[in-house]
Amino acid sequence: MMSSLTDFNRRDFIKTASALGALSFAPHAIAMGKKPPIGRVVIIGGGYAGTSAAKYIRMWSMGSIEVVVIEQSPQFISCPLSNLVLGGSQQINDLTFGYDLLKKNHGIKWVQDTVTAINTDAKKVTMQRGDITYDRLIVAPGVDFNYDSLPQLQTGDAQKQIPHAWKAGWQTVYLRQQLEAMPDGGVFVMTIPKAPYRCPPGPYERVCQVAHYLKNHKPNSKIIVLDANAEIVSKKGLFTKVWANTYSGMIDYRHDSAVVSVDVPTKTVSTEFEQVKADVLNVIPPQHAGKPAQMAGLLESDYPWCEVDFLSYESKHVRDVHVIGDSVASGLPKSAHMATSQARVCASAIVELTQGREPDPAPVFANTCYSFVDDKQAMHVANVYRYDAARKIMLSAEGGGVSLAPSEKEGAYAKAWAHNIWSDVLT
Amino acid sequence: MNKLLLNLMLISSVILPSQGKAAEDFVYADHALHTRTLAASCAACHGTQGNAVTLNAEFDATTLAGLDKAYIVQRLIDFRSGARPATVMHRHANGLSLEEINQLADYFSHQKKIKRHVPATQTLKAVHDE
Numbered sequence: 001m002m003s004s005l006t007d008f009n010r011r012d013f014i015k016t017a018s019a020l021g022a023l024s025f026a027p028h029a030i031a032m033g034k035k036p037p038i039g040r041v042v043i044i045g046g047g048y049a050g051t052s053a054a055k056y057i058r059m060w061s062m063g064s065i066e067v068v069v070i071e072q073s074p075q076f077i078s079c080p081l082s083n084l085v086l087g088g089s090q091q092i093n094d095l096t097f098g099y100d101l102l103k104k105n106h107g108i109k110w111v112q113d114t115v116t117a118i119n120t121d122a123k124k125v126t127m128q129r130g131d132i133t134y135d136r137l138i139v140a141p142g143v144d145f146n147y148d149s150l151p152q153l154q155t156g157d158a159q160k161q162i163p164h165a166w167k168a169g170w171q172t173v174y175l176r177q178q179l180e181a182m183p184d185g186g187v188f189v190m191t192i193p194k195a196p197y198r199c200p201p202g203p204y205e206r207v208c209q210v211a212h213y214l215k216n217h218k219p220n221s222k223i224i225v226l227d228a229n230a231e232i233v234s235k236k237g238l239f240t241k242v243w244a245n246t247y248s249g250m251i252d253y254r255h256d257s258a259v260v261s262v263d264v265p266t267k268t269v270s271t272e273f274e275q276v277k278a279d280v281l282n283v284i285p286p287q288h289a290g291k292p293a294q295m296a297g298l299l300e301s302d303y304p305w306c307e308v309d310f311l312s313y314e315s316k317h318v319r320d321v322h323v324i325g326d327s328v329a330s331g332l333p334k335s336a337h338m339a340t341s342q343a344r345v346c347a348s349a350i351v352e353l354t355q356g357r358e359p360d361p362a363p364v365f366a367n368t369c370y371s372f373v374d375d376k377q378a379m380h381v382a383n384v385y386r387y388d389a390a391r392k393i394m395l396s397a398e399g400g401g402v403s404l405a406p407s408e409k410e411g412a413y414a415k416a417w418a419h420n421i422w423s424d425v426l427t
Numbered sequence: 428m429n430k431l432l433l434n435l436m437l438i439s440s441v442i443l444p445s446q447g448k449a450a451e452d453f454v455y456a457d458h459a460l461h462t463r464t465l466a467a468s469c470a471a472c473h474g475t476q477g478n479a480v481t482l483n484a485e486f487d488a489t490t491l492a493g494l495d496k497a498y499i500v501q502r503l504i505d506f507r508s509g510a511r512p513a514t515v516m517h518r519h520a521n522g523l524s525l526e527e528i529n530q531l532a533d534y535f536s537h538q539k540k541i542k543r544h545v546p547a548t549q550t551l552k553a554v555h556d557e
Contacts, residue, residue, distance in 0.1 A: 056467065074552055096551045169551065337471045344467040348460060360460040364527065365468035366519050380515045384522020399507075399521020403514070410514050412486035417472050419480045419545045420488055424470040426546040 037066035039354045042125055042132055044115055044292045045140035046071030048336040049325030051102055051425040052343035053138050058106040060351045068109040068134075070127060071099070076426060080336050081372075081418050082168035083202065085176055087209030089375035092173050101427045118296040120318045136350055138313075138322045139298060139306075140343070141290025142167070143198045143334070146304070150285055152262045161264055162281045166198060178280045179210065184218035186279035191259045191269060192227040193286040196305070198326050198334045201234035201381065203227075203284060205371035208239070211247040212374040223251045224276055226269065228258035228286075234333075235371060235381055235402050242373045242406065259283060289327035296321055305329030310387055310394050311359050312349035313342060322346050332385065332394055333367060337417075340425060341365035341385075362387045363394075370414035371406075378414040379403035462530040469519075469531075477535040478543045492538035499532035 041057055043050045046069050054067045076097045084090035103110050117126040124133050145164065147154045153162060163171035163178075179188065188210055192203040207225055214221040232239055232253075243251045257271045267281040288294075288304030298306040298315050306323040307316040313328070315321045324346050325339035332338050342365075349359035368382040383400030387393075403410060466477070469491070473479050477491030491499065505511035506520035513520075523531070 060463065074554065075549060077551065092551050094548055096549045097546045098549050101546055173551070337468075340471060341464075341468045344464045348464045352460065360464060362461065364461070364465050364523075366465075366471075366522070368471060368515060368518075380518070382515050382518035384519055386522075397522035400518050407514070409486065412484065413472070413488070413514060416479070416484070416486055416488045419482065420474045421471040423480045423543050423545050424475045427475075427544060 035064075038064045039135040040066040040068065040133070041136045041138060041350060042134035043067065043069045043138040043140060044125065045069075045142060045290070045325070046073070046076065046099060046110075047140060047142050047325065047339065048421070048425055049142075049339035049343045050138070050140035051076070051099075052340040053140065053324060053347045054108045055102060055106050055425065056344050056347035057350055058108060060348060061354070063107060065351065065354055066109070067106075068111060068132060070111045070113055070115055070125065070132075072112065072114045074112055075099075077168040078336075078418070078422065079166075079168045079199065079202075080421070082165070082172050083206045083209045084372055084375070085168075085172050086165070086179060086206060087212045087372070087375060088176075092168070095168060097422065097426050099426070102425070105427060115292050115295065118292060120296055120321055123320065134320075135354070136320045136322065137296070138324060138346065138350075139290075139293050139296060139315075139327065140323070140325045140339075141292045141327060143287040143326045144290045144294075145285040146288050147285060150259065150262055150283065152264050153283060153285065158264050162262065162267065162283055164284050165282060166202075166284050166287075175280070175282055179213060182218065182221065182279050185220040186218065187222050187224060187277070188214070188280045188282070189224045189226065189267075189269060189276055189278035190282045191257075191284060192225065192229065192233075193284055194228040194258065195233050196334060197284070197287045199369075200333050200335075201239075201369060201371045204232055204235065204239040205373070206282075207251060208242060208247070208371070208373045211243070211250050215247060215250065221250070223247075224278075225251065225253045226257040226259060226271060226276065227253065227255050229255065231255055234369075235379065238379050238402060238406065239371075239373075246373065287326075289323075289329075293323060293327045298323055298327075300329060303329065310392065311345075311361065311363065312353065313346035314349075322350070330394065333369065333381075335367060335369045336421060337369065338367045340421065341367060362389065364397075365394075368417065370410065370417060372411060372414065373406045376408045376411045377406040378411040379406040380410060380414075462527075462534045465527060466531055466534045474543050476538045476541075478538070478541045480543050480545050482545070490540065491535035493540040494536055496532045496536035499535055500528055503528045503532070 054069050078095040113127040163175045165171040165175040259269050261270045267278045306327050307329045308323050313322045313324050324342045326334040345363045352359045364386045366384050370378045370380050372378045381402045384397040385394040386397050388395045472488045473491050479488040479490045481487050503520045506513050506516040
């Protein structure tokens, strides 16, 4: 059995190596040449989850498991801190990184390509340039946007005019440029989808960042927030206080206000109750598990996220396919720190399972999310999460919670968080 | 006060937690799997294997790698009780069992101190967003 697995890997490796032409082999992989890898893990997605899983599988398997990451973007652009680009205290180029150190330091094989199909029976992923087979697949695509109810926003052109900026990148830049071009006295309108969505406190942090910019540069401007949820989803007391005290009179928050349609040329959004015209319009669309999760048939029939076994993050529907990060169906916040924590539990389990051992039966991990309320002050929500064996889910432990108030000290720690998590996932 | 001196003073005043079993009896190998993922979850602030990046800023996160085990244990216990004020560490310390605090302290005390860096930033390339 073992030898046939090895043969399979060798044969397949040659096929892959030629299919992937441009792959470079790091020192780890060359040193490994003497001994064939004990398995191949293919990871779809090079965000916080995918990079963490790749690095920690290589570390904890001491290089014995081959790891191939498929990522379509040539760069890593951090969503955490990207709201500060809208506020003006960060530039997008402060948040943009390469993958070279990660690849080189850990002997990770890297393919910049788009996944077009996944065959979980044949254990094969198809990219534009060819196929690759896996022993285990990790799907870490982040969120994808659902435009079923907002077809007007489906095109790239429409999104340039009305950016979501909910994945950091050019849309973040466009939204900042629009704010810069907006006249004093203009109206910024932001819409928030029903939870769950990526980064629960993110929309409210964005409101603070835009308010910070407008207060200092265009003080007669207004912000209208149309929230599909019944109330502020995260850090409600803190955001309410900041809006009332720091940005008094600037923010008009309307709950239970889901967007039903958007008129792109006039930047007008409609809810069931009203029409609101914007000078700058930021529609954050409803979200679901990323496309590769859909291709692999990992979504639930009644909701668009992926159920997993929280001991290994293996899909509840498809064997040898794991899901980590924002695509996971859970009560856990869809945050970068959470994505890395899930990735490491998954990585640890895969390293054990590949060697015929059982994973940790009771994983515990932490999550810390900071939100900036201006250019310097931040506040946290932090929890430890423990596996509940009876319910088979991760539950928050006692003692978690939020800051008493935002502070510059926590703003500095939030920056340290960013520096360390970037260092952890990218080097 | 000199940080090293302060640390030494704190170490000398450490009282190990009582939990039936003395912290010294703890056997690391039994908990290796559990501890490696729990410890790795600290990396968001404290860096890979407890090596935080240092930017000479006042608010660098503490490098945990190579610290004295008893010192880490005492810090976490003080965060938990509130004896030592914290911005966020009390949230984490309160969510851990005493056994986990011991395991984490043992794990980090055995990690090698390595200089870690923030990766270099790049100019955003002209590719399309999703």
